[in-house]
Amino acid sequence: MSNTFLGMPTLPVFGSGNLNATEPFPKAAHRELGNAQLRANLGHATHTIRDKRLKVVAELPDWEEMRDAGSAIKNATMAKLPALLEQFEANFTARGGIIHWARDAQEANEIVTGLIRATGETEVVKVKSMATQEIGLNEYLQEQGIAAFETDLAELIVQLDHDKPSHILVPAIHKNRDQIREIFLREMEDVDPGLSNEPARLAEAARRHLRRKFLTAKVAISGANFGLADTGTLTVVESEGNGRMCLTLPETLITVMGIEKLLPLWTDLEVFMQLLPRSSTGERMNPYTSLWTGVTPGDGPQSVHLVMLDNGRTAALADEMGRTALNCIRCSACMNVCPVYERTGGHAYGSTYPGPIGAILSPLMTGIKSEENNSLPYASSLCGACFDACPVKINIPEILVHLRGEDVDSQRARVKVPTQMDLMMKGAEWAFSDGGHLNLLEKGLPLGKLVAGRDKVIKKLPGLAGKWTQSRDIPAPPGQSFRQWWAKEHRAPSGVEAGESAEGDQA
Amino acid sequence: MSAREDILNRIASALRDSPATPEIPRNYRRATTMTAEQRLEQLVDRLRDYKANVFVVPAAGAPAKLAELLAGTASIVVPHRLPEDWLSTLLSVGKDDAGSPAVEVDSPERRLTVAELDAVDAVVTAAAVAVSETGTIMLDGSPSQGRRIISLVPDRHICLLRTADIVEVLPEAIARLDATSPQTWISGPSATSDIELERVEGVHGPRTLDVVILT
Ligand code: SF4
Numbered sequence: 247m248s249n250t251f252l253g254m255p256t257l258p259v260f261g262s263g264n265l266n267a268t269e270p271f272p273k274a275a276h277r278e279l280g281n282a283q284l285r286a287n288l289g290h291a292t293h294t295i296r297d298k299r300l301k302v303v304a305e306l307p308d309w310e311e312m313r314d315a316g317s318a319i320k321n322a323t324m325a326k327l328p329a330l331l332e333q334f335e336a337n338f339t340a341r342g343g344i345i346h347w348a349r350d351a352q353e354a355n356e357i358v359t360g361l362i363r364a365t366g367e368t369e370v371v372k373v374k375s376m377a378t379q380e381i382g383l384n385e386y387l388q389e390q391g392i393a394a395f396e397t398d399l400a401e402l403i404v405q406l407d408h409d410k411p412s413h414i415l416v417p418a419i420h421k422n423r424d425q426i427r428e429i430f431l432r433e434m435e436d437v438d439p440g441l442s443n444e445p446a447r448l449a450e451a452a453r454r455h456l457r458r459k460f461l462t463a464k465v466a467i468s469g470a471n472f473g474l475a476d477t478g479t480l481t482v483v484e485s486e487g488n489g490r491m492c493l494t495l496p497e498t499l500i501t502v503m504g505i506e507k508l509l510p511l512w513t514d515l516e517v518f519m520q521l522l523p524r525s526s527t528g529e530r531m532n533p534y535t536s537l538w539t540g541v542t543p544g545d546g547p548q549s550v551h552l553v554m555l556d557n558g559r560t561a562a563l564a565d566e567m568g569r570t571a572l573n574c575i576r577c578s579a580c581m582n583v584c585p586v587y588e589r590t591g592g593h594a595y596g597s598t599y600p601g602p603i604g605a606i607l608s609p610l611m612t613g614i615k616s617e618e619n620n621s622l623p624y625a626s627s628l629c630g631a632c633f634d635a636c637p638v639k640i641n642i643p644e645i646l647v648h649l650r651g652e653d654v655d656s657q658r659a660r661v662k663v664p665t666q667m668d669l670m671m672k673g674a675e676w677a678f679s680d681g682g683h684l685n686l687l688e689k690g691l692p693l694g695k696l697v698a699g700r701d702k703v704i705k706k707l708p709g710l711a712g713k714w715t716q717s718r719d720i721p722a723p724p725g726q727s728f729r730q731w732w733a734k735e736h737r738a739p740s741g742v743e744a745g746e747s748a749e750g751d752q753a
Numbered sequence: 754m755s756a757r758e759d760i761l762n763r764i765a766s767a768l769r770d771s772p773a774t775p776e777i778p779r780n781y782r783r784a785t786t787m788t789a790e791q792r793l794e795q796l797v798d799r800l801r802d803y804k805a806n807v808f809v810v811p812a813a814g815a816p817a818k819l820a821e822l823l824a825g826t827a828s829i830v831v832p833h834r835l836p837e838d839w840l841s842t843l844l845s846v847g848k849d850d851a852g853s854p855a856v857e858v859d860s861p862e863r864r865l866t867v868a869e870l871d872a873v874d875a876v877v878t879a880a881a882v883a884v885s886e887t888g889t890i891m892l893d894g895s896p897s898q899g900r901r902i903i904s905l906v907p908d909r910h911i912c913l914l915r916t917a918d919i920v921e922v923l924p925e926a927i928a929r930l931d932a933t934s935p936q937t938w939i940s941g942p943s944a945t946s947d948i949e950l951e952r953v954e955g956v957h958g959p960r961t962l963d964v965v966i967l968t
Contacts, residue, residue, distance in 0.1 A: 259763060287949075294950045308781040318775045325774040328764050341933065347756040399956065400947035416947055423948055445948040449956050456957065461867050461906075477932035487905065487943035487958025494901045495867060505760065512932040516924040517781070519938075520887075527946060530799060531887035534958060535938035536901075542935045544861060545900040556760045564767035 258565075261558020261611040263351030263381040264598045271621040274594040281591075284420050288412075288591050291419045292582045298528025299579060299635075305530075306520070315517045317639040320573035323508055324563065330475040330508050331554070337478025341540025343550045350557045351381035357553050358383060358467065358500055359390050365498050365549075367392075367464045371456075373482065373492040374398035375469025376414060376576055377502045377555055380598040383467070394467065395459055397488035399452050406433040412592035414599065415526050415578040420591055423448065456488070466492035466547070470503040471522070471575070473552075477512045479539040480552070483522060483532050493536045499547035504555050506563075506572040518575060521637035525577035558611030567648040568610045573638045574603050580632035580642060586625055595622065602632035606645045614652045623649035785921035792885040792919045793966065799888025803941025804954045805962040812967040815839060815913065819877070822911060822963055826854045828873040830907060832899025833860035835879060839913060859903050870906040876959075877911045878904050882926045883919045888941065890914065890964065891926060893934040901935055910959040912939075914966050 278284060303309050323330060335345050346361075348354035358378075362370060370387070372378065372394050384394045384405075396405040400418040404411050407429045411417030418426070423443040430437050430448065434455050441451055468489070472481040480501060482489045493499060509518065523532045541550050563569050581587040581601025592600035597608035597619070605622040612619050623646045632642045726734075754762075785792065793809065800807045810818045819839070823829065831840060857873060859865045879897035883890045890912055892898045904910050920926050930936065943958030954960065 258767070291950050311778070311780040314778050315781060318777045321772075322774045322777060325768070325772045327768070328761050331761070331764075347760050349756050349759055353756060397957075398947070399945045403947070416950065418947060419950075426948055445951045445953045446955075448948055449945050449953045453956055460957065461871060474932060479932045485943065486945045486956035488956070490901070490905050490937065491957055494905055505764070513924075513927060516783075516927040520781075520923055523887075529940075531884075531889045531938070531940040533803070533940050533942070533944050535936075537932070537936040537938075539933040539935075542894065544864065545894055545935050546902070554760070556763065560760065560763035560767050563764060566770055566772075569767075569772075 258561035258613070259349070259556075259558070260561050260613040261350060261380075261556075263557060264379060265558065265608050265612050266596060266619060269596065271594060271596070271625045274596060275586075275590040275625070278590045278594045283422070284591050285589060287420050287422050288588060291413075291416065292588045295416075295528055295578075295582045299525060299582070300528075302524045302528050302530055306524070312517055312520055313637055313639055316521050316575075316637055317573065319509060319514050319517060320638050321570070323510055324506070324569060324572060326510075327505065327508070327563070330510055331505060334473055334475040334478055334508055335554075337476070338473075338480075338540050338552060339478075341478060343478070343540035343552055346551060346553045348553050348555050348557070354381045354502060354553050354555050354557065355383055355386040358502065359387065359392065361498070361500050361551055362387070362392055362465055365465050369393045369395065369459075369463070370465040370467050371395050371397050371459055371463040371492050371496070372401075373466065373468045373484065373489045374401050374417070375467070375502060376598060377469045377504055378467060379411065381502070381555070381557060383502070395456070397456055397460070397492060398484070399449060399486060399488075402452055402456070403429055406430070410593060411598075412600070413578060413581065414576055414592075414601075420593075460488075460491040460495055463492070463496045465498045465500065466496040468492055468499065468501045470501050470507060470552075472515060472518060473503055473508045474512045474515060475508050475510050477539060479512065479537050481515070482536045483519075484535075485527070485533045487534060490534055490536055493538065494546050496547055498549040498551070500551045500553065502553045502555055504557075504559055506559050522575055522577055525575075525579040525635070525637040558613075561613065562607065562610035565610055568606065568645050570640050571603065571607045571610055571642075571645060573640055574607065575638060576603075577637055579635040579637065580640075583631040583635045585627060585629060585631070590625075595625070597622075602626060602642045602646075603640070606642055606649060609649055609653075610645075614649055615656050620653045620656070623647075623653060781924075782922050783924040785925060787885070787921050789916060789919070792921050793916055793968070795921070796883055796885035796888060796919055797966070799885065800941065800962075800964055803888055803944070803962075805888075805941050805964055807964045807966065809966045809968060812915075815965065815967055818965055819911070820853075822965070823854050823875070826874045826909075828855040828857065829875045829877055830857045830859055830865060830870060830873045830903050831877050832879075832896060832903060833858050834896030835877065836897060836913075839877070839879075859899055864900070865903070867902070867906065870903060873907050875909040875911055876904050876907040877913070880912050880914045880918065882929050883914055884923050884926045885919055885921050887923060889923075889926075890939045891930060892937045892939065893930055894936065895934070901937055904937065905958060908959055909961040909963070910939075910942075911963045911965065914964060916966060916968050919966075 346357045387394045396402050400416055403418040403426055413419040426448055427443040430451055470480045471483045523529050562572055580603050584602050587601040595604045597604050599607045605625050609619040609622050614620050626646050628643045630643050797807045880890045881893040942954045942960055942962040943956045944952055944954045945956045946952045
């Protein structure tokens with residue numbers, strides 16, 4: 247099937263839910279930086295994962311070949327997304343699964359609520375899922391009188407503490423063992439009061455706390471790491487076995503998955519199940535991976551639903567420069583290597599998706615005009631570490647720069663009156679568009695000397711340039727430009743004026 | 754317009770520049786370069802790294818090994834098509850000795866309930882295939898491995914594996930598996946690194962994983 251689009255082009259429809267920062271990044275970052283405990287915990291954690299990742303990646307002789315394949319597979323997925331979605335739907339449905347489509351967070355929440363209501367249950371167990379966090383499902387269910395229990399240890403810690411995740415892989419990365427013990431003692435009613443801060447004891451407390459819930463749960467909610475179009479198979483990657491519990495024991499399983507999570511072929515999983523665990527936890531393989539295709543009679547949930555979520559993904563797809571952000575497999579390698587993330591932590595980004603990928607994905611999904619998210623593309627030093635770490639080779643720095651440009655354009659559209667910066671840029675455009683223009687300007691160089699005075703330093707300039715000189719001095723410009731000097735030194739015998747031969751010099 | 758049509762339209766509109774579909778370069782390793790002995794050695798090493806207990810025994814020694822591992826265990830569950838000789842061993846272990854485990858067989862005719870499974874101490878299953886490079890054992894729900902639930906709820910999983918089913922790299926395993934069968938890929942006992950990234954084995958899944966490799 248061809249993707250040739252014949253209809254009326256629609257304007258991008260942006261996403262909603264927990265994609266927006268509640269305050270601009272610089273402000274939030276400033277506050278989070280004041281939290282020394284947070285920074286110590288984060289520094290330790292990101293460095294530990296970083297080292298583990300490097301070790302297991304170095305083990306494979308074909309890591310780069312795998313990245314090339316992964317990147318190409320995801321680009322191919324996006325290029326033929328409509329056909330793949332229909333293929334996935336046909337396969338999943340043929341085996342008894344039921345597919346629902348949700349344009350945005352609200353619609354997805356309503357669908358899930360409706361499905362839970364139909365079972366008559368008021369409690370559900372949940373396995374860690376970015377998509378349901380993005381749409382704010384837990385909060386929505388609570389308003390509807392349905393209790394959602396997070397079962398991933400880190401998510402449980404965060405939920406018990408009424409906090410928010412700060413890392414997509416280790417959501418409680420900002421808490422240390424003493425803080426976790428304190429949360430358990432305070433919030434788990436069945437906890438042993440003699441609980442120590444040893445990680446093994448804390449994990450055991452979580453096992454006891456959740457065991458009965460798992461064994462009696464009738465409805466579970468999950469996300470999915472991959473959906474395989476040619477077979478209609480869904481995949482969940484995890485460590486603790488809470489995922490297996492949720493995906494196997496209940497009668498009803500409701501999965502929420504972004505439309506970009508597809509892979510064309512079952513065979514493609516051989517690439518992604520090597521890229522993902524090594525990039526995310528720095529393990530050769532994660533302890534458990536579950537795969538299911540619709541309903542298996544007698545094995546696992548007999549009522550299986552999938553909610554396909556847009557919520558701004560199509561808007562990201564419409565951005566030709568930015569669409570590769572949708573290739574993200576949520577491994578979190580980019581945040582673990584990011585010097586900005588390492589210091590501010592995930593909360594400063596506001597959105598469900600923090601770190602370098604969040605800085606591009608959130609504004610792509612909400613639109614750069616979203617007030618709070620327009621500062622996100624600036625939350626980077628453009629050092630490029632994220633690009634090198636990314637298993638699917640998303641060029642995050644390039645997209646950051648592209649979004650900064652979009653932001654500047656949108657700000658400009660908002661003010662209408664050209665700013666001084668605009669005028670300066672316009673001036674530069676004029677100057678550099680033609681050698682003759684530049685020649686003319688360069689004649690003014692000696693004027694700079696006048697402004698600078700005897701010490702050859704310009705201390706204060708008017709207007710916007712004045713802001714620049716508030717905190718730094720500018721050396722006075724030389725009496726002649728490089729071009730003038732060059733022309734004098736290499737005067738063409740035919741008498742060609744420097745300005746006229748300049749076109750070819752602009753390499 | 755339905756949400757489905759709406760979303761498909763939005764996608765088509767987003768792709769109106771008709772981006773090219775790239776060729777997929779599959780230049781990564783897709784077949785083993787190791788001998789069977791090397792694969793076995795690698796698998797043992799990787800599984801132990803995950804804190805699984807690994808035993809390599811000749812096929813004929815399987816009954817004795819199982820009896821040894823199950824000494825002192827009150828009850829176990831097995832899938833109904835566990836290979837004949839393994840099953841008979843287990844059943845005879847159960848019969849002969851008052852101190853040996855009661856064996857429950859989970860079959861399409863009699864499926865154990867969650868509560869019944871929660872009451873047994875261990876599960877014994879076969880495996881479909883294993884990947885030595887990553888230390889991964891794959892179960893695909895076939896009758897020798899049983900329903901997913903039986904290898905999940907008991908706190909100890911004893912998994913029997915034939916050396917012929919050990920491959921080196923993941924693509925080889927993918928080629929052997931049927932995508933649509935309900936699968937569980939297992940790389941060590943359940944674990945978490947959620948607390949200060951310190952790995953702790955044993956959370957919700959079986960806290961003990963014993964792998965018996967039959968040569
Ligand atoms: S952008 Fe790349 S490195 Fe970052 S989470 Fe996504 S896949 Fe991983």
